[in-house]
Amino acid sequence: MEVYSKSKPMDVNGQITKVTWKIEVLSDVHSKSMDVNGQVTKVTWRIENFSTIQDKELCSENFTVDGNKWRILIFPKGNTADHLSIYLGVANSSTLPAGWSRYAHFGLAVINQFDRELSIAGVTTQVFDVNGPDWGFTSFLPLTELHNPKRGYLVNDACLVEAYVFTDRSIGFISHELIVKTDSDKLKTKECDCVKAAMDNQRTTSTKAVEITNPSPTPPYCQIMAIEPEEPTEEDMNTFFTSLESKLWSSNTIFSREEAKEALAKVEKALNMTPVNFYDSGKLSPLKHAFKILASFDCSSTTLTIEQKKELFAMEESLKELADRAAKALQDKNFLTEKESIKLTITHKLDRNLIRYKEVESEVKQVEKRLAALHVQVEEAQKERENMLAEGKEIFKSSKEMKMELEALEMQWAEYEAMAKVAEEEESIVLAEWGRIKDFISSIKGKI
Known part of the structure; x- marks a missing residue:
């Protein structure tokens, strides 16, 4: 495996972002379970201070695969969508000659x-x-998921992007399983341990962000440097209030009728929202408190039964699950739309x-007639004919x-349609629930 690695600052909207x-060139990539055996170029792009980036579009450095230069493009705030958008692009495309084309089998990933x-x-x-x-992919990862500190896509405000590129038409090497499971870099597990260690350490003391680079074999893989207490970070505050929320939830607080009505x-x-709109609204946390109030409210003539209280507690988790399922169903439906766009293009x-x-x-036929009639211009007309035929061959x-590509797409079309149908059925189930x-909730409204 050949590796090229470097770290440098990048000036993004007036700020220095590391x-x-x-x-890496993954030579002789092989896995019996994945049936992979060949050569794939892997690029790792780690961007720090990600949430402070205001630029609409970021372009990576150029990298070369089989003599052609490529780059990664990301839209941190989405490309006309409320999702992170990510693309593979040909570098310096404006200078390409007419008729240039290149096949690529590629994968793009945001690493958890x-x-x-x-x-x-x-x-x-x-x-x-x-x-x-x-x-x-325009709708690659919902921005709410990307910026959720509990999800693991932004850790210490750093985003880890990977690209896998293979240009041989003979077989498709790259898959989701290859990206998430191929043990091409032993450091990944150690890097993840370093990140988790940094987050655990931040719960009790302020620390500098952990820098994950490509270390030599002898020094430790990571080092967490403690500094004097300073202003709390966003992660410090999130950790504190998550702990506080858990403590308040377990307390036996008595709530008034007015609070119960407000919670209801x-x-x-x-x-009254759709499941998808509820998912995008990010209002699950205040709703958890509302369910707690309803389940804990106690008034002599309107006390809820034990079974009703149990169901209220279960509903809070059920709503989150239903919203997640609805968002996933919408994403699967959009997948078919994206394929339709490719097919139309x-x-x-x-x-x-x-x-x-x-x-x-x-035009070729016209030239042939002119050749028969204009013997004086035979040589010039013959040359023009050859040029026309060359263009026809291209x-x-x-x-x-x-x-061939269209036929390959049509072979999988039934699968895409089936996926969309399952998504529609799932959406109907979610709406019914x-x-x-x-x-x-309406039935117990009169009891509050």
């Missing part, structure tokens, strides 16, 4: 720094050309090529490649 950059197997990864194949130099109103307001290109090919074919070659909970 970037750790590493390129708590548990690598929970990383978000997308894998696809694409023919890059002058008209389509950037391909990837909050629950009803949340249930390829179809339009084929239409244009077909029209142009017929034009070339007609069109035929690129059309054949795109037709959501309505049941809403009806139940």
Whole structure:
């Protein structure tokens, strides 16, 4: 395995953001379970101070795969979507010659720094050309998930992005399983341990952010440097209030009728949202307190039964689960929409090529007639004919490649449609359960 690694500061909207950059060529990648055997280029891009970045788009440094230069593009705040958007692009695409194209099988991932197997990864194949130099995923990871400190995608305000690129058409090596499970870098587990150690240490004392680079074998893999107490970080405050919330939840607080009515109103307001809108609103935490008030409220004539209280406690978790399932169902439906967009783009290109090919074919016939009639200009006309035929061959070659890609996409079309159908059924189940909970809350409203 060949490795190139470096760390340098990057000026992003007037702030110095540290970037750790590493390129690996995974030679003879092999796994019996994954049936992988070949060569994949892996790029690791670690960006610190991620939440402070205001730029709409970030571009990585260029890296070379099989003689072609590539780059990673990310939109930290989303590209016309409330998701992190990420793409693989051809570097210096404006200087590419006409007719240039290159096939790539690639995967892009945002690594979960708590548990690598929970990383978000997308894998696809694409023919890059002058008209389509950037391909990837617009709705890759919800921004609410990305910035949730409990999820593990931003740790110490650092985001870890990986790209896997393979340009041989013979077989598809890259998969989600390869990205999250291939043991190509033994340091990953140790790096994750360092990050977790840093977070545990921050619960009792302020620390400097842990810097994860590519260390030599002899020094320790990471080091946490304690400094004098300073202003609390956002993570310090999140940890404190999470602990406080747990303590208050377990206390036996007595709530008034007014507080119970206010809590009921909050629950009803949340249930009037769709599950997906509730998921995006981030209002689960205040709703937990509202459920606690309803379950704990005690008035002689309106005391809830033990079974009703138990169901209230269970509903708080049920709402979160239903919202998560609805968001996942929406993401699966959007996946089909994205594939439809790719299919439409390829179809339009084929239409244009077909029209142009017929034009070339007609022009060739006209030139042949001129050759028969204009003996004086035979040599010049012959040269023009050869140029026309050469263009026709290029069109035929690129059309054949795109037709093969279109046929491969259509072979999997039933799978994409089935996925969308399952997502729609799941959405219906979620809405039905959501309505049941809403009806139940309405039924106990008169008792509060």
